[in-house]
Amino acid sequence: MKVLLFSGGVESTALAWSYRPDRLAFVDYGQIPAAGERRSAVFLADRLGLPLDQIAADISALGAGDMVARAAASHSKVAEAWPFRNQFLITLAAMRYAGNDLEEIMIGTVATDAVHADGTPTFLSRIQDLLQCELPSLQVTAPAIAIDTLTLVKQSSVPRDLLGWTFSCHRATVACGNCRGCNKTIQLFSELPNE
């Protein structure tokens, strides 16, 4: 089974369109924008015709940065950074699907995510090594890790009307228009060719 961590954002929607994994996994880990992400994820999964599983594991008490309306952790340089978040989310997916012939966990990391320690090729390689201690053939992949979001969107040919339903805000359940997530999406739409 191939699973894509699916937040309802631009990157995971483009990957879902291109790769059509067996399952999409949405995680509510206590992030403030969870309700907005879920709304988009449910709608987009339906439009994509792909099955969506929802996983809930509230770790908001352990979060930092924009997504829990707290100051950034002392070692973080980026407003939305949540220490160890991606390894937590990938581990949750591994737990959820370990008994279902899990072959691959795909994540929507893009090149610009390298500002985060858990958005780098080194992280990807090491988390795969770690998970393979228990599931030796499990692959952890990030097909867009070497390209930016605009390139991913263009290469995937994901329809623009589908992208209009994505949700990327870090601070609220309705797009705030002023966080790094919203600003990246506004920038992306301004760079996409008009159809």
Ligand SMILES: [Zn+2]
């Ligand atoms: Zn926002």
